[in-house]
Amino acid sequence: MKLEVIDLSSEAKGVARDNGKAIFIENAYPGEIVEVEILKSKKNFSEARMTEIIRKSEERIESVCPDFYRCNGCQFCDYKYEAQLEFKKEKVKSAFKKFAGLDISPQIVGAEDIFNYRNHIQFSVKDGIIGYIDKKNKGVFRPHNCKIAPKEYKEIINILENEKELERIKLVGIRKNYKGEIMIILVTRDDIPLNLSIYDKLFKISSHIFQNINPNPRLHYGPKSIKLLGDGEFKESILDNEFILSPTSFFQVNRVQAEKLYKIGIENLNPKSDDRVLELYSGIGTITMGYAHKVSKVIAIEYGEKAVDDAIKNAEINGVSNVDFIAGDVAEEIKKLDGFNKILLDPPRSGAGEKVISEIIRISPEIISYISCDPATLARDIKLLIESKKYKLEEIKIVDLFCMTHHVESVALLTRG
Ligand SMILES: C[S@@+](CC[C@H](N)C(=O)[O-])C[C@H]1O[C@@H](n2cnc3c(N)ncnc32)[C@H](O)[C@@H]1O
Structure with missing residues (x-):
């Protein structure tokens, strides 16, 4: 079957249509005309394998990796880097349209070193x-x-x-x-x-x-x-602070780009000497150490006990003494807290969710800086904040931490008013 690829899905599969039905084709790019074989046919969509490229996208290049077509790790080893960045902007834009009903125009910060970046x-x-x-x-x-x-x-x-x-x-x-x-x-x-x-x-x-x-x-x-x-x-x-890492501690895999991401998250917070900041999903305190010395008090919540132990040691190493680290589930611990004028959160892919967002609304900080590795859950959570009529979305920035893959990190700034 011959098809024209019209789009890329959020997981970087080429999307074509056959009588209105969506067909997802691995490693096919928009603008290409391809011959495919249907692998799986469901009610609303099919999955297909490309057997021939009849018309090539101008963004397609020879794969930089000899194992690209058998490996599950990367999706873009044969796609120009500029096109990868465009894809990421579109991915965030369409998640916001779909899950929050918002039209946004995010900026993206690309990487200088796009290879061998993983630590x-x-x-x-x-x-x-x-x-x-x-x-x-x-x-x-x-x-x-x-x-x-x-x-x-x-x-x-x-x-x-x-x-x-x-x-x-x-x-x-x-x-x-x-x-x-x-x-x-x-x-x-x-x-x-x-x-x-x-x-x-x-x-x-x-x-x-x-x-x-x-x-x-x-x-x-x-x-x-x-x-x-x-x-x-x-x-x-990170950001001139040192961190002890246990073998299993979470640490962003692209250090150079993570610094850019955290800088934006901290700038959003606009830390001031009388601020009381609540940080959610704080890991080993990587972001915390970047701003704690500028504010009056930080309470940081993280459920990994080992990560909290490391965060306490990290605070000591970096001369930070105004942070209380709480080991526990954010959804439970946040209920006991109040009196913060700023909140920074960096949840896992599942996002913060309704319970945590409603607690954030109750605490009612003037600034929310939200770092996210999943635009769909970010958009869902932001929709709840906007629907509360207390918050407005000021901006979204994307930082490319995962070159050659479809993964996206973004930072949102919300203000009360
Ligand atoms: C994306 S990481 C961010 C960590 C840290 N901000 C950093 O950049 O290194 C998310 C963190 O949330 C923690 N976490 C996940 N679910 C949680 C929950 N329900 N309550 C508390 N912490 C949670 C994970 O252990 C992980 O350290």
């Missing part, structure tokens, strides 16, 4: 191979030249593939900090210490090695980590 990556291990999941046969393949992972991954895989105990390792996590130090996280299902024969080789490239015990195959990491190598802490840096 944290996970590789699966299966049948003696360490790599990514092949989307065609669900096996694991070893990447030839991943364009988003830290470059050291190749050497680490080479060493680990010669290890006899490899069959006990289910996942290999690699973190690289701002000093270029490497942490390796070896995930096992069992709680028996790993006794690798290749430690001496790994020690040459990594400063920290952990075994993480994770009985749940649906998650990357489990709650328990055992230090196998490393004296001192593994630290990251």
Whole structure:
């Protein structure tokens, strides 16, 4: 069947129409005419596989990654970077139209370094191979030249593939900090210490090695980590502050772009010396340390107990003493709080949701700075704030933290009035 691609879905699939019915085509771009084979046909839409490109988009380039067409990680290795940024603007615009009924024109801040930007990556291990999941046969393949992972991954895989105990390792996590130090996280299902024969080789490239015990195959990491190598802490840096990172702590994967994102979030807050700020979903305090010294008091809520422990240590390291970190569920803890003139929130993909938004409306801060990794839930939450008739949306900015993929980070500023 021959189709013309007219749009890109929020997950970067080409969208065409056949008698009004939407057809989603992986790796097809707007403006292209393609030959497809239908893979799945549902009542309202179909999924199709492209078999031939009859007319190419001008934005299509030769893939920068040799494994792009089998790997699940990236969606845009054969799409010009400017076109990726346009896609992200459109994705946010259409989410706001669809979920909030708002017409917006967001600006986007692109990246200078679009390759090998990730400071944290996970590789699966299966049948003696360490790599990514092949989307065609669900096996694991070893990447030839991943364009988003830290470059050291190749050497680490080479060493680990010669290890006899490899069959006990289910996942290999690699973190690289701002000093270029490497942490390796070896995930096992069992709680028996790993006794690798290749430690001496790994020690040459990594400063920290952990075994993480994770009985749940649906998650990357489990709650328990055992230090196998490393004296001192593994630290990251954001906005001139330093942070201790545990192997499983959340830290944005693109440090350089995260700094730009946080700067906007903090500028939105316009911190002043008599401000009382409530920060929700605060993680290890990465954003908190960037503005706490400018305000009177911060209360920060995060449910990861380990993250809260790290946040307390991080406050000490950075000489910050006016923050109380609360370990708990935002939806429960926020009910007990009042008396803040500014709120900053950075929830996970599911957004803040109705309960938390109604508590924010009750507290009634003059400024809300909302950082989000999902434009659909951001738009849904902002709709609730606007419907309260207390808040108006001033602006939305997007920062590209995830080059080559469809993922989007944005920051919204809302003011009371
Ligand atoms: C997107 S991260 C942001 C973390 C931090 N602001 C940063 O930039 O590093 C979201 C954080 O929310 C936490 N979280 C998720 N659901 C939560 C909940 N219901 N209550 C409290 N914290 C939650 C996660 O543990 C995670 O640290």
